[in-house]
Amino acid sequence: MWIVPEAAIADLITPEASFEAVEAVFAAMARGDAYNFPVVREAIGHEDALYGFKGGFDRSELVLGVKAGGYWPNNLEKFKIINHQSTVFLFDPDTGRAKAMVGGNLLTALRTAAASSVSIKHLARTDARVLGMVGAGHQSHFQLRAAARQRDFERVVAWNYHPEMLPRLGETAAELGLPFEEASLEDLGAQADVIITITSAFAPSLMAAHVKPGTHLACMGTDTKGKQEVEAALVAKAAVFTDEVAQSVSIGEAQHAVGQGLKAEADIHQLGAVINGTHPGRSSAEEITLFDGTGVGLQDLAVADKVLQIAIDKGVAVEVDF
Numbered sequence: 393m394w395i396v397p398e399a400a401i402a403d404l405i406t407p408e409a410s411f412e413a414v415e416a417v418f419a420a421m422a423r424g425d426a427y428n429f430p431v432v433r434e435a436i437g438h439e440d441a442l443y444g445f446k447g448g449f450d451r452s453e454l455v456l457g458v459k460a461g462g463y464w465p466n467n468l469e470k471f472k473i474i475n476h477q478s479t480v481f482l483f484d485p486d487t488g489r490a491k492a493m494v495g496g497n498l499l500t501a502l503r504t505a506a507a508s509s510v511s512i513k514h515l516a517r518t519d520a521r522v523l524g525m526v527g528a529g530h531q532s533h534f535q536l537r538a539a540a541r542q543r544d545f546e547r548v549v550a551w552n553y554h555p556e557m558l559p560r561l562g563e564t565a566a567e568l569g570l571p572f573e574e575a576s577l578e579d580l581g582a583q584a585d586v587i588i589t590i591t592s593a594f595a596p597s598l599m600a601a602h603v604k605p606g607t608h609l610a611c612m613g614t615d616t617k618g619k620q621e622v623e624a625a626l627v628a629k630a631a632v633f634t635d636e637v638a639q640s641v642s643i644g645e646a647q648h649a650v651g652q653g654l655k656a657e658a659d660i661h662q663l664g665a666v667i668n669g670t671h672p673g674r675s676s677a678e679e680i681t682l683f684d685g686t687g688v689g690l691q692d693l694a695v696a697d698k699v700l701q702i703a704i705d706k707g708v709a710v711e712v713d714f
């Protein structure tokens with residue numbers, strides 16, 4: 393069995409490798425070659441922690457495993473480690489033997505950023521030049537870096553509920569050579585060709601009236617029942633794509649539009665179908681497209697398997713007799 397420690401991951405995984413792994417597994421899901429197992433998420437009654445499992449099996453790549461972990465809100469203050477903690481376990485699908493244990497913290501951010509980046513590649517207009525960011529927390533920096541690779545963006549406009557967090561996101565934009573402006577939601581929507589929302593909000597910030605025709609939205613923050621980043625009317629009028637339809641309508645951004653009867657579940661499509669060419673994707677330059685990125689276990693397994701291969705090739709993976 394192999395171990396790839398969390399501290400080794402940053403030097404091993406590249407944005408390209410994360411992107412390829414996530415694009416391939418979305419395609420496998422839409423072909424029916426890969427499926428996610430039911431998610432377990434429990435408040436364990438200790439340290440206010442939320443702990444759970446996200447697992448799945450990709451038959452085409454023979455990747456079987458589970459990501460275990462969750463959210464420990466007191467970590468940073470008490471132990472000086474980040475609040476989100478996770479580990480990926482991979483198993484040999486031929487025998488059931490444990491194959492690898494891989495640090496999952498950085499991989500979670502990279503696979504989430506890769507998902508919205510895959511959606512931009514397949515759904516945004518090719519002439520998109522202005523990137524809008526709603527959110528400026530931990531994930532937003534990864535999102536911005538991954539998005540910048542997909543189109544010839546000329547500048548970034550950003551809004552955050554806590555404006556004092558925006559200068560740090562501006563530093564990330566500067567690293568990428570992109571001019572950065574803070575904007576109202578009205579101005580952001582009027583200018584942006586692609587908008588990423590990545591907040592932990594429970595009420596919508598971005599409204600249908602803010603967004604201009606032809607925009608592509610990647611809504612990445614809503615991954616739990618009750619969370620919401622954009623107005624349900626915006627989801628209703630957009631062509632909606634997602635990683636997994638069952639999650640989109642229950643814990644994703646589409647839960648509200650579907651719950652209010654504004655959008656039919658049958659009108660939400662897997663992004664993998666667009667990747668596979670079985671769904672045409674964007675139908676016109678004026679259409680608003682929206683990717684509802686809910687986060688599936690197969691994304692974690694795909695990037696963990698990729699980093700394991702790289703770690704073995706580079707001699708960094710630790711082999712233990714298990």
Ligand code: NAD
Pocket residue numbers: 500504526527528529530531532552553554557590591592593594595597612613614615685686687688
């Ligand atoms: P973070 O705590 O670092 O940042 C939170 C962000 O939300 C900040 O921009 C903050 O200003 C904003 N925010 C907080 N309260 C708000 C409110 N009431 N209205 C509007 N904005 C508000 O969190 P993070 O690690 O950047 O994660 C952001 C979100 O992404 C979380 O909801 C997290 O669960 C989700 N997430 C989703 C996936 C996925 O696969 N879809 C993966 C990882 C994280």
